[in-house]
Amino acid sequence: MKKIWMLFPLLILTGCTEGNPKKVAVDMFNPAGDSLGTITLSEQPKGVKMEVNLSGLTAGEHAIHIHDKGKCEAPDFKSAGGHFNPDNKEHGLLHPKGAHAGDLPNLIVGGDGKVKAELMAPQVTLQNGKTSLFTKEGTSIVIHEGKDDGMAQPAGDSGNRIACGEISKNKKGQKNSQDEKQ
Template sequence: MKQIWILILFILLTGCLEKDITKLDVEMVNEKGESVGKVTIQEVSSGVKMKFKLKGLPPGVHAVHIHDMGTCKAPNFKSAGKDLNPDKKKHGLLHPKGAHPGDLPNLIVEPDGSVKAELKAPQVTLKEGKASLLTKDGTSLIIHEGKDDGMSQPEGDVGKRIACGKISKDKAK
């Protein structure tokens, strides 16, 4: 009888535990608050993979950064905070002292305003910990009007923020 109660207790406890999030969708919005598509973020062995499927953006090369606050208040998205940088490293994928977790490669938007791309963020995770994208205050994905030069401080001379997406647990698949 004791074993049955232990088994029931085990089933109840494991059923109540939150499952690990391995994949989620982030809806991106422009300065007018309109959707420009989504980014699917998935945990992989080397960080997270981000699949961009967007439209309605200005053609050209644009910086993409992970920011430290999970808020996207249009039109300027300043509510998203600063680049995600828990270890206070220098900015830029080309910086000799190394990049911080919020640094990502540039996106190339087609002449029709669309982008289908895949980027990897090796210094972050969807799991708990210092490098998690799923923090208490949340994080966000920001697209800037210009390209990231990979060196300039604090954000790579990227210009204004033109799109934002909140990264949160409620978007988990």
């Protein structure tokens, strides 16, 4: 009987994440609707790892943020809303009262317009809960024309939105926890 009770909490914890993917590919687009590549999100013990593989951007530093709406309507991507901020903090990785859960380090794009990078979003998850990226309204990833200064409100003085991708757990071809069990 003790063995059954020891397994019971494990079954409950396993069931809580059923249906949420462990890995999600986010297709990124510019205002003209051209594909820029993919950002792959994967659940990690201390947040979500973001593997960035993009091209077609202007060289230099660019702000990248997770936004609180899962809509990417061109040309300005304002439909993505503000930064994902479930704890109602200030903006900026350098802000003493910050940061938003959606605040991330700047991307550095090479002279060829390409960037391959790994970022960590330690305040978010692909699992259920307050900091889940799978909210009722969805979430998205937005890249800005300039760099994030890490302090200025509400978006680090990073300029216009130049790329956007919707985060969705229901995209065709995505690996999720049920697929990995088979």
